[in-house]
Amino acid sequence: MSTAELRAVVLAYSGGLDTSAAIPWLKEAHPGCRVIAFAGDVGQGAAELEGVEARARAAGADECVVVDLKERLLTAFAYPTLLAGPRYEGVYLLGTAIARPLLAQEQVRVAREFGADAVAHGCTGKGNDQVRFESAFAALAPDLRVVAPWRLWPFRSRSDLLAYLESRGAPMAATATKTYSRDANLLHVSHEGGPLEDPSSAAPEEIWLRTVDPRQAPDEPETLELRFAEGVLRAVEGREAPPVELFQQLDARAAAHGVGRVDMVESRLVGMKSRGCYEAPAMTVLDEALWALRRLVFDRDLLHEQERLALR
Known part of the structure; x- marks a missing residue:
């Protein structure tokens, strides 16, 4: 130093x-x-x-x-x-x-x-x-x-x-071991470490914090109308609200159906491989909706260029 x-x-x-x-x-x-x-x-x-x-x-x-x-x-x-339109290595919506x-x-x-x-x-x-x-x-x-x-x-x-x-006179009420490393924000929750280090094992249900187990979710689908303006969500089911509130409403409704779970092994910038489990209900819905809009209104060349650039 x-x-x-x-x-x-x-x-x-x-x-x-x-x-x-x-x-x-x-x-x-x-x-x-x-x-x-x-x-x-x-x-x-x-x-x-x-x-x-x-x-x-x-x-x-x-x-x-x-x-x-x-x-x-x-x-x-x-x-x-x-x-x-990015999904890192095909699946991760980059919440962290x-x-x-x-x-x-x-x-x-x-x-x-x-x-x-x-x-x-x-x-x-x-x-x-x-x-x-x-x-x-x-x-x-x-x-x-x-x-x-x-x-x-x-x-x-x-x-x-x-x-x-x-x-140093500043003891913390923390444990010497921590099963999972987590990062949460408005957009998602990530989970790493512990049993997830073994890629041959399924992620235990206990790790998921934001989404309902799809097996326990409603059997009937829920259809929502989303309104966008300049790529930004403006209303859900015709109801407008401040941006964060609107996002949280969509997040809760998608999470109730088990939407937005990802379990992947990804490449880190430093060359290592890492398994991460992610929950991003609203981000998943918004990403799917925006790609549906692109497929509706973009011509073939523009759509393919968007797909190419999204990987960059």
Whole structure:
């Protein structure tokens, strides 16, 4: 790590174990540095955000900034992505990937507001998120230093992090082992790790949090009329509502029918393979509806070009 002094660093803070441990570690690695915890509300749920500021301050953060980003996630990131028509490796609708540039964008804004000279994240060195965050930082604020604790600190396990926080007077009510790694936002929920590491085993029903087991879903289909304007959902069954509310209504109705489950083995940017299970009810319905519209109104060449570009 560079020994250059840092005045202030804005940490992408989830409230979880890794980023809570990053707060005192950053202060010790850079004496005198102020640590501002930034938490973006992208629809991960009230339980995830409850007490997030208190946890950040208990870990030693000088400030904690929580910003509601749900509408921006939907209107400025999700809908433009859906218009591009991408399904990563044929199935994944990029629910996690869509949110990361928004979080990085807002993190940079907070860094400018506080006069910080660095940003930090809690991504591991094996996943795609480190690339997503750092690519955004490089594009938006190449002058800011990027600190990635997982590539620098000596800790190797959750037990190490728990012991470290306890030694710093900021114990966390977390377990040394975690069966699944999950990421939730307005668009989807992802599940990785644990029994899912064995590709020969079916995903246990217990992992699914947002969707009903299709075997327990209604036997009769539900037909919905969706109205779009410029690629954005404007009404469901003729009823308009604010963007987030409308999306959540569609999400709940699709989830009740078990719509939007994906179980796949995907290629990570760093060359590894990873199994992920995803739940994206509304995103699945919207993607299917938009492709149906394209097939209705695009001529053959335009439709085929859209399909080609969607893979890029």
